Amino acid sequence: MPKKVKSKAEKYWREFEELSVELIKEQFKMEPTLLHLTPAKGDGGYDAAAHFQLGNENSLDLTFKVLLEAKLSSTKKKIGLRTFAATLVIAHSNAAGALIITSNQLFSPQAFREVARFAQATHMQVRLIDGIAMATWVKNEYHRLESMGFSQELLNWVTISQNKSEKQRTFQLDLYANTNSRIKAELSIGTNKNGSLLPCEIIISEESVDLEPIIGQKRQLFVEDLIQCISSEAGIAVLEGGSGVGKSFLLSHAINSLTDSKRIASIDMSFMSTVNQLFFTVFEQITSIDLRLINSTYSKNKKSIIKILEMAIGAHQSYDIVEAFS
Known part of the structure; x- marks a missing residue:
């Protein structure tokens, strides 16, 4: 029986993790108090954890945790969310205070x-270091990395896998617009x-959006009643009315008054026909992870996806209300 030939990714996955750790330490000047590389199997959903002890023996003891996920790919295909979606939730x-994801390939726009x-929903620092950034760093540090014991084959592969421009590339996008802000x-x-x-860090900014004023005392009182109803123990309100009477307008004002004390998600149910669709959408609003993108990855291992759900729901118990409309 012929011996199976390992791909470069299979051969160098651990060394690429160590290379990523060295990049973080050297470029971001991060010297962790404790650094732990996880095993190949049962890694918990990430490749390395760095713990930074803040303070000293005479002060308050605080720890800042940074997780690393390194994705080494033998193909030229861009790294999609499905590859590391579970790591975000974990x-x-x-x-974790921050998450760093490295790869020898580019990340997809999605x-x-x-x-x-x-990052916007969780307020977590997330850094994406793609193949071009990795190749640039390896080229500049090639001889030092070689003297540290990193293999020439891996270093050469990383540097030639991306031959595009090394200059700064900036990506900008509008995430979404709330009733009172644009993210x-x-x-x-x-x-x-x-x-x-x-730094390769995702920067989130928010621009305020001014709402048109409410005209009429009756409408103002209605909004106040709606706010009181949503804030009650039951927290359920049904807003009825014909098309164009201003339901969305009044609801926007109610939500605008609640955003200081509650996290709010808007869900359009007009295109939903099943309970599964509603579940996936609510889960996405809570965790900012589209479960449908990773569902096929874990469909053969239901225990894995159940574990992800348990951890995600446990981490977001403070979520208050979800606005649904149809």
Whole structure:
């Protein structure tokens, strides 16, 4: 029986994780108090955990946790969300302060959008270091990395896998618009003028959106009653009316008054016909992860997807209300 030949990704996956750790330590000046590389099997959904002890023996003891996920691919295909979606949920359920995802390939636009939505919802620092950024760093540090014991084959593969421009690349997108704000995301990948890597951090910004004023005391009183109803113990209100009478307008004002004390999600149920669709949509609003994108990955292992659901729901118990309309 012929011996199976390992791909480069299978051969160098652990060394690429160690290379990613070295990049983080050298470029971001991060010297963890404790660094743990997880085993190949049963890794818990991430490749490495770095713990930073804040303070000293005479002060308050605090720990900042950073998780790393390294994705080494033998193909030229862009890294999609499905590849590391579970890691996002696990990072948040493990109360990580930051998550760093590295790869020798580029990230897909969809992956950037979904990771940005996750960062906005969880307030977690997320950094995406793609193949071009990795190749740039390896080229600049090639001889030092070789002297540290990293194999020439891996270093050469990483540097030649991406032959595009090494200059700064900036990605911007509008995530979504709430009733009173517009959420945007920006990611800059590449190098500074001195050759060092940019932080590669997703920056979330919010622009306020002014609502048209409510005209008429009756409508104002109605909005106040709606707010009181939603804030009650039951927290359920049914808003009825014909098309064009202003239901969405009044609801927007009610939501605008509640955003300081509650997290609010808007769900359009007009295109939903099954309970599963509603479940997936509510889950996405709570975790900012589209479960439908990873469902096929875990469909053969129901225990895995149930575990992800348990951790995600446990990490978001503070979610207050969901606005649904049809």
